[in-house]
Amino acid sequence: MxxxxxxxxxxxxxxxxxxxxxxxxxxxxxxxxxxxxxxxxxxxxxxxxxxxxxxxxxxxxxxxxxxxxxxxxxxxxxxxxxxxxxxxxxxxxxxxxxxxxxxxxxxxxxxxxxxFPFASRYSLDxxxxxxxxxxxxxxxxxxxxxxxxxxxxxxxxxPCHFATKDPIRSLADLKGKRVFTFPTAGKFLTRFGVVPVTLPWEDIEVAMQTGELDGIAWSGITEDYTVGWADVTNYFLTNNISGAWAxxxxxxxxxxxxxxxxxxxxxxxxxxxxxxxxxxxxxxxEAKLRTQGEKLELTSIPDEEWATVEAEALKFWDEIAAKSERNARVVKILKEYNAAMAKAGRPYRYG
CATH class of the missing domain: 3.40.190.170 (Bacterial extracellular solute-binding protein, family 7)
Incomplete structure (x- = not known):
């Protein structure tokens, strides 16, 4: 100040x-x-x-x-x-x-x-x-x-993961959770009952301690440990809504x-x-702290259930594409790129 x-x-x-x-x-x-x-x-x-x-x-x-x-x-x-x-x-x-x-x-x-939901799977994308x-x-x-x-x-x-006080093991567990996240990510996550909360970055740790927030969807596990969020949350959801922040x-x-x-x-x-x-x-x-970190317990939503989130993301893409001709060009590239990665197979995509 x-x-x-x-x-x-x-x-x-x-x-x-x-x-x-x-x-x-x-x-x-x-x-x-x-x-x-x-x-x-x-x-x-x-x-x-x-x-x-x-x-x-x-x-x-x-x-x-x-x-x-x-x-x-x-x-x-x-x-x-x-x-x-x-x-x-x-x-x-x-x-x-x-x-x-x-x-x-x-x-x-x-x-x-x-x-942007599921636009990337890895940081090199x-x-x-x-x-x-x-x-x-x-x-x-x-x-x-x-x-x-x-x-x-x-x-x-x-990548973008949830770090939360309570465990997330199904989409139903996300409903009503007050989560600090980015504007567009938050808009997408409201489809699953998440309540996006906007706060100054430096206030997040205290907001988790006071109960103003239930979780954070702002980073991967590296940042959770680096900035202190792993000290005020208990669980880390291995499913993510994007492979990399751009x-x-x-x-x-x-x-x-x-x-x-x-x-x-x-x-x-x-x-x-x-x-x-x-x-x-x-x-x-990301790998070291998932396997050697001692502060956060890992949880997962089953793949078949998480697939519904990925499918919803494609609908979200089309809604964004409809907003402008330039957005439509970006979405077209994202679709073509991800299709190419899937066709290329390993190591670019694993199913």
């Missing part, structure tokens, strides 16, 4: 709501000999950010050799996560790491950010879809229509365009480094 208060004073945020101006941020490019300064806020709290972004930002600041410095802020530290897009658009902050869904990005494809199956070009097209923001890169995070990096378009090409290249390399780190950190953690 101290950081946020200091930031608000310096940026003059309180005057913006009334004035509607975009005069908050100091120019990112300073006088000759002084470094370019950026403020980047991630969706992740401090403990999680040590893995999902901080190593790459530390590397960037070191490699920039005094030409540029990125100040990293954690979830809701300067701006509430749901307001990140607008804050970046008006130049209050310079860059964001999050999913499109959580930051309320004003593009039709934002619904596919975060956990996300970079494959963006870099080789056409999603990158669609995201560039969508964000190219929005003034002031540059979409930079997408990558994969962990998140992106964004920047204020003016700030990005001001960068010299070599610093743009360096930032691109550091984003790739971040994407790669998460691939092996999550992949190793």
């Amino acid at each position: 101290t950081n946020r208060r200091d930031f608000l004073k310096k940026a003059g945020l309180t005057t913006v709501a009334a004035a509607g101006a975009s005069t908050l941020a100091a120019p990112a490019v300073h006088a000759a000999g002084r470094p370019i300064k950026w403020r980047l806020q991630t969706y992740a709290g401090a403990a999680l950010a040590q893995h999902v972004i901080k190593p790459s930002i530390d590397a960037f600041n070191k490699a920039a050799n005094g030409e540029m410095e990125i100040e990293l802020y954690y979830a809701d530290q300067l701006v509430p996560t749901g307001e990140l897009f607008r804050a970046m658009q008006r130049g209050t902050i310079d860059a964001v790491q999050s999913d499109d869904d959580s930051i309320a990005a004003p593009v039709d494809v934002s619904v596919f950010g975060g956990y 996300v970079p494959a879809l963006f870099n080789h199956w056409g999603l990158k070009e669609i995201w560039e097209e969508a964000y190219g229509e929005v003034e002031g923001v540059k979409w930079l890169s997408a990558g994969a995070w962990d 998140g992106s990096y964004f920047a204020n378009e003016e700030r990005w365009n001001e960068l010299p090409d070599h610093l743009k290249t360096l930032f691109n390399l550091c984003m790739d480094s971040s994407h790669y780190y998460r691939q092996h950190w999550y992949w190793a953690g």
Whole structure:
């Protein structure tokens, strides 16, 4: 909160709501000999950010050799996560790491950010879809229509599982459960009686302790242990509604365009480094903590019952596809990709 208060004073945020101006941020490019300064806020709290972004930002600041410095802020530290897009658009902050869904990005494809139900089975599906199956070009097209923001890169995070106080062993056990999750995932899960709850990220642990929440569907088991949620839940459901969270990096378009090409290249390399780190950190953690973790008991919903959830997801896909021509293109790619993976067989798909 101290950081946020200091930031608000310096940026003059309180005057913006009334004035509607975009005069908050100091120019990112300073006088000759002084470094370019950026403020980047991630969706992740401090403990999680040590893995999902901080190593790459530390590397960037070191490699920039005094030409540029990125100040990293954690979830809701300067701006509430749901307001990140607008804050970046008006130049209050310079860059964001999050999913499109959580930051309320004003593009039709934002619904596919975060956990779009069953869009992926493994984390490698996300970079494959963006870099080789056409999603990158669609995201560039969508964000190219929005003034002031540059979409930079997408990558994969962990799968989406339930961590709960009470055991989940059937779909009936989900009914009435108050669950912290992402907007689109929550909308889908209401079909099975789940009650989605939106809270600041840092409040989740306390909300589980006070009974405000019954569970969390925001991550895999690696994050449950890393951020402390495994200490306030008892069970981990092995069924998941997505194989990987899809998140992106964004920047204020003016700030990005001001960068010299070599610093743009360096930032691109550091984003790739971040994407790669998460691939092996999550992949190793998910298996290790399921088999060696001692805090959470594993439960499962039978495959034949869970198949009804997967079937419902395809209906959900078609509903999203009907909302725009561009969404329809994304859903078409997802269907074609998953059909190709199933046809390819092992190791891409196991039935």
